Amino acid sequence: MDLNSASLKQALPVGFTGAALDRADRERNDPEALAAALGDWRARLLRLNGLDPELDDEGRLVWGSLADLPDGSQPLYLGYIGGKPHFVPLRMGERHGAVRSPALFAMLGLMPHDQAGLYACARSLVDWHQRHGFCAACGSATELFRAGWARRCPNCAAEHFPRTDPVVIMLAEHDGRALLGRQAAWPAGRYSALAGFVEVGESIEEAVARETLEEAGIKVRDVRYIASQPWPFPSSLMIACVATADDDRITLDTHELEDAIWVTRDEVQAALAGDADVRFVAPPRYAIAWSLLTAWVGSDGCD
Amino acid sequence: MDLNSASLKQALPVGFTGAALDRADRERNDPEALAAALGDWRARLLRLNGLDPELDDEGRLVWGSLADLPDGSQPLYLGYIGGKPHFVPLRMGERHGAVRSPALFAMLGLMPHDQAGLYACARSLVDWHQRHGFCAACGSATELFRAGWARRCPNCAAEHFPRTDPVVIMLAEHDGRALLGRQAAWPAGRYSALAGFVEVGESIEEAVARETLEEAGIKVRDVRYIASQPWPFPSSLMIACVATADDDRITLDTHELEDAIWVTRDEVQAALAGDADVRFVAPPRYAIAWSLLTAWVGSDGCD
Known part of the structure; x- marks a missing residue:
């Protein structure tokens, strides 16, 4: 199968996508x-x-009704679902930071992808407001506007919009095997695709090549796009790719990764099926790494 | 030709890409x-x-030498080019905002893509610092760290990183024609691909469908990725796609677009060649819309 065929991408399940949300963009500026x-x-x-x-x-x-809006909270407008307006409550001053509980990840495992997609939108939006209550240009306290989709500075008039940070996540391929890595903080046995933020001044293809070289010392070419997903911790856009490596000698950046290994399609297939005998544990179904590995297993990887 | 083939993407010229920059990521944290x-x-x-x-x-x-660093400026570390360290000067307090002179666009037309890529990196980085001198979490003045690739708050310890804003730019296809639009502020006759920011909680594919529906009332499916480029005004990541429309009836959002038209491959080919007889002017070579149209003209568009 061609990894780039439209039919594959339509069929490939991707976490945090498929929300039946009409974002009602034109209404955001219409009081x-x-x-x-x-x-x-x-x-x-x-x-x-x-x-x-x-x-x-x-x-x-x-979901509850707007009558449930807590004192001191403001409603952010998500848009329409099934013809009904949907909101999410924002209370400024709460600081959650990077806290992600094990209970949250258990919940993500239970959620249909479309529900996780809605949640991603709401969570990223609330979290952005809570961490961006002041103007980065002048330091003044900012005010919510555009129905919750922006903040404005009453002092210098600067407008600030929610961040969406693009991240590349990729499989280098060599001789029928794919490159996986693990970070020390991950659950025991878990390996996944390498990943990193796209920086200013680079394309997706350049970021894939840079990150694979930085983290594992592997040079790649012929980057192929596979799929994308939002990842609300706090607000990434995950961009999944496959690329070709001409050499399989790994030079690990131990600041980033604890280990990196080349795995076969049979091993990935077994890990995705939850086989306890394989030497690594696959990423969870809601992560795009799961979708990327699923696509790779079902492809010949050449194109 | 298959629009998704790796060979096409390798051969497709894309503005602002190909800079021979080693970003020396590990050195940024190493005083x-x-x-x-x-x-x-x-x-x-x-x-x-x-x-x-x-x-x-x-x-x-x-390029000059570090001895040219103006008083009151700080050097931001871009990384290595040809084995030599390269820097860009930052003077805080200057505010350029959205100013983009006609002279700048004339210069972009003269620059080889790799040089424009380096410039994109430098410009986006400087511009981000100048517009983000204060902590969005608490309002305090922040300090440069990570060799110029981040700012840190001495009051609340929040760390802030340069923004990269993903933008989808796409051609809807129907019956062998592609959908182009124009904004009122553009040069006379210019038409280009529709585009819009990816929002929190949505994938690239979902953003393509939403923006095409919002701006032109056209529903699309089967989104195919074509190419990407950085766009340093101020710091976008342009993600170019093609998608299939089942209907060609345009409903224009006049807040976004002045006009939208369906164009044939022959018309696009003529516009790209600078033919004055065609009914629209193509985007400039350094814009990814040029690359997207070039790819579309050379493809059968079906896959």
Whole structure:
């Protein structure tokens, strides 16, 4: 199978995607439309515990009404789901930082991808506001505008928009094997695709080559795009690729990785199936590394 | 030709890519390595006029020595080019905002893609510092660290990194034609691919579908990735795609676009060749829209 065929990408399950959300972009700048959405008796408000979701028995998000909006909170406008306006509550002053509980990851494992996608949008938006209450240009406290999709400085008039940080995540291929690595902080046995932030002044293809060289000393060429997903910790756009390596000699950057190994399709297939006899544990289904490995196993990898 | 073939992507010229820069990531956190680079008599310093480049007769960037560093400026470490450390001067307090002179665009037309790539890195980095001198989390003045690749807050210890904002830019295809649009502020006759920022909580594929629907009322499926480029105004990552539309009835969002039209391969070919008889002017060579249109003209568009 051709890794780049449209049919593969349509069929490939990717975590945090498929949310049935109409973002109602034009209404964000329209105070009347926003007031109408806020006054709609069918409007829904997401229930959150800090930044974690509340889930029902089927792993779906739990929504209340706008009457549940806590004192001191502001509603951020997500848009329409099933024709009804949906909001998420923002309380400034709360600081969650990089806290990601084991309970959260257990919940992510239960959520359908479309529900995780909605959650990703809500979580990244709330988290961005909470960490960006001041103007980076002049230091003044900023105010929410565009229905929650921006902040504005009353002092210098600078406008600030939520960050989306592109990250490349990739498999180098050599002689029918793929390169995986592990970070020391990961769960025991877990290996996954190498990854890193795209920097200013570089393309996706250049970032894939740079990160693979930096982390594992492997030079790659012929970068092929596979899929993408949002990753709300705090607000990445994961861009999954495969690239060709001409040499398999690993030089590890031990500041980044604890180990890196070349794995076969049979090994990846077994790890994805949860086989305890294989020498590594695959990434979870909601991570794009799972989708990338699934695509690679089902391809001939050449094209 | 298959739009997704690796051979096409290798051959496709893309502006702002191909810089021969080793970003020396590991040295950014290593004060001794940075001191050695700063003390290297071969070190080079980029010449800038505000945020605009200085160019030689071949459209290449002009570099001086670190002795040219203006009073009150700090050197940002770009990394190695040809084994020599290269820096760019940062003077905080200067505010260039969204100013992009006609002279700058004329210069971009003269620069080889690799030189424009280096310039993109330098410009985006300087511009980010100048607009982010204060901590978004607490409002305090921040300090440069990581050799110029981050800022840190002495009050709350928050760390801030340069933004890279992913933008999708795409051609919807229907019945052998592609959808182009124009904004009122563009040069007379110019049409280009539709584009928009990827938001938190969405994939590249979802952003392509949302933006095409928002701006032109066209629903698309089967999104195919073509190429990417950095775009330093101020710091976008342009992600070029093609997608399939089942219907060609345009509903224009006049807040975003002045017009949108369906164009044939023959028309695009003629516009790319500078033919004055065709009904639109193609985007410039350094924009990824040029690369996207070039790829589309050379493909059968089906796959």
